[in-house]
Amino acid sequence: MKLLLSFCIGIIAILYTASYHYTFNLRDLIPSTILADHFPANLTTNTTTTSTTNTTNTTPTDIIIPPTDTMTLPRSIRQVFLAIEQAEGAGARVRRSIGTPKLRHLSPFLMLDHFTIGTGAGFPDHPHRGQETITYLLSGGVDHEDFAGNRGTIGPGDLQFMTAGKGIMHAEMPHENPDGAPNVGMQLWVDLPKDLKYCEPRYRDLRSAEIPRATADDGRVTVKVISGQSHGVDSVRDLAYTPVWLLDIAVKPGGRVRQALPLGWNAFAYTLQGATVFGSGDQTRNVKEFHNVVFEQQGEFVEASVPDNAEEEGRFLLVAGQPLDQKVVQYGPFVVTSEEEVYQAMMDFRTASNGFEKSRGWESEIGKRMAF
Structure with a gap:
């Protein structure tokens, strides 16, 4: 045998x-x-x-988070697909x-x-x-x-x-x-x-009730900071032995969010509700619910917005992890x-x-x- x-x-x-x-x-x-x-x-x-x-990818020894007031390099979108x-x-x-x-x-x-x-x-x-x-x-x-x-x-x-x-x-x-x-x-x-x-x-x-919330863009953006950091709120928790950030983000019509992520980490967004525009400048994608948006490793932040004329807010999970x-x-x-x-x-x-x-x-x- x-x-x-x-x-x-x-x-x-x-x-x-x-x-x-x-x-x-x-x-x-x-x-x-x-x-x-x-x-x-x-x-x-x-x-x-x-x-x-x-x-x-190599596993970085330190977690490096870019300062939000000096971020200039958005993460590009690698792929988008329906689940x-x-x-x-x-x-x-x-x-x-x-x-x-x-x-x-x-x-x-x-x-x-x-x-x-x-x-x-x-x-x-x-x-x-x-x-x-x-x-x-x-x-x-x-x-x-x-x-x-x-x-x-x-x-x-x-x-x-x-x-x-x-x-x-x-x-x-x-x-x-x-x-x-x-x-x-x-x-x-x-x-x-x-x-x-x-x-x-x-x-x-x-x-x-234990999860802190952050707000941005004059209240048009709400972030449940399950793990990680967002707009002055730090909620790093022992979710897994491998470091992971998990953010539940809701953007009202007319709202926009720029979310910093640790450098070199893999990241994706999963859309739960409405339609959300991901990306910056002329590199944007309008993504409906139940899609996975995978971002490139290079870059300092992810940008997302919902148009003024949208009928409902856009909600998505933003997840990042140390490879x-x-x-x-x-x-x-x-x-x-x-x-x-x-x-x-x-x-x-x-x-x-x-x-x-x-x-x-x-x-x-x-x-x-x-x-x-």
Whole structure:
């Protein structure tokens, strides 16, 4: 068995060397007998693709934020694309804009989902390793429960942060709202630095009332400073081991905002409502809701505005993160840095070992709400 497993790893290594950005499915490469022994059969098929990418960015040792009163270099737009709605989990719907062929990864970001979860749907018990998740709820309510004994409930405007580290198994299930409305939010996966891939898992909440607000342009711009700095408000928080800024920005008709971002960080905006004009001078794009706007690394700030004659405000999430100089090898919920670690993660989860010991026989209470 070990010889056969080594042979499979060798095949993957050859394919990886021959085509650096090639994406393949491990289920096509591993004999079914090994796959059955080392990986659970109930993972969804749209999260079982192994992708390998390598960022050319280096991780800066210091966070350098340009002074807002001397900024002159806006960030250009690299690409803009619509997040197409698709099925995910058990009955949920998501608009995924990172973690797709359009944008496989944007280090340190691995995935971005704009999710809608109705009654009878959700994300029952499932594992993770090697990444952190940030969940920002826009409406409704979502419960969390994991095998480490952590439980939490978030409502509109709240956030939860989970570090998978060496291994976690958890469930995320929606509330049944009295008016029957679905639960809507955002979930961002953030890569862990290689030397922290096997840290202890952790979980924590951040309530909407704890998040400071900033205003600009005579009140026409409002910024929820979840993490980072904006217009004199500093809300740097321990969201993830990899430094991340997360800003929820609303711009009224006639408003304009120039938001400084740390130099050299990767950044994107996801549009939630209305139409927003991104860019400066003659380099602008009018972007409607549910699009991802990816910015170039070079530049000091992002500029956004909403025309005077707009019928509604523009709202978007502006996210920036310190890039990691490491390979990404992802197989569904397992995010590591080598093919060998993928096989080890499957083995560890299947045998409830090396971080997954508590998964043996564990079932969440909230996952039992799922109507199969």
